[in-house]
Amino acid sequence: MNTNKSGPQENIDLGNSKVVNIRDKFDNKTKEILAKRVGYLCSNPDCKNTTSGPHTDPKLTINIGVAAHITAASPGGPRYDSSLTPSQRRDSSNGIWLCQNCSKLIDSDTNYYSKDLLQGWKHNAENHAKQLIERELNQGWATTLPEYFESLISLELTTSPPIGRNIGQSSDGQFWLVLWDSRNAKYQWSKITEKYAEQELQSVCKYRNVTNWQDLFEK
Structure with a gap:
């Protein structure tokens, strides 16, 4: 068996004129990272469908998400970049989390669904997930x-x-x-912010004849 060394080692010459492509696939850990970084939502801004949910078996889950390659995993694939090494091709930076439909969509027209477009989708989807987390942490009902x-x-x-508007301190x-x-x-x-609290409480200070607004919180 001879390895074709003319480029990145995706092709193996079996000695019988048959060449087998070896795809630089994502491992399970990388797939999990891609999914979690966008909250298991499809990264296509026109989709954003959830890709994970419960199975009828309480010990199992359903997954319809795909860790798609931004640039192809092997030569001849969509948006293939020959300048990348196999490890770079398998890295999470070259992946985007999509639902099954959108993973097929991006490979149907590579002129439109370009590398730059997909990287933009990924960036925005991760920012959206971060904002959702911060909103959950910073507010409640x-x-x-x-x-x-x-x-x-x-x-x-x-x-x-509890009537109306209040300023609280935890x-x-x-x-x-x-x-x-x-x-x-x-x-x-x-x-x-503390500055916002101070501004909002100025009228209360005047009404209660308090000089320092922070004194309002003293028990």
């Missing part, structure tokens, strides 16, 4: 406030919590804008 809210100052001067010193949604009978809270 509940019928009762979490215990870590140590203080709550109403911005409506004639009322007390046990870690973080300030929050806390709203009471009377229609749904739930609190909504989101993180705010």
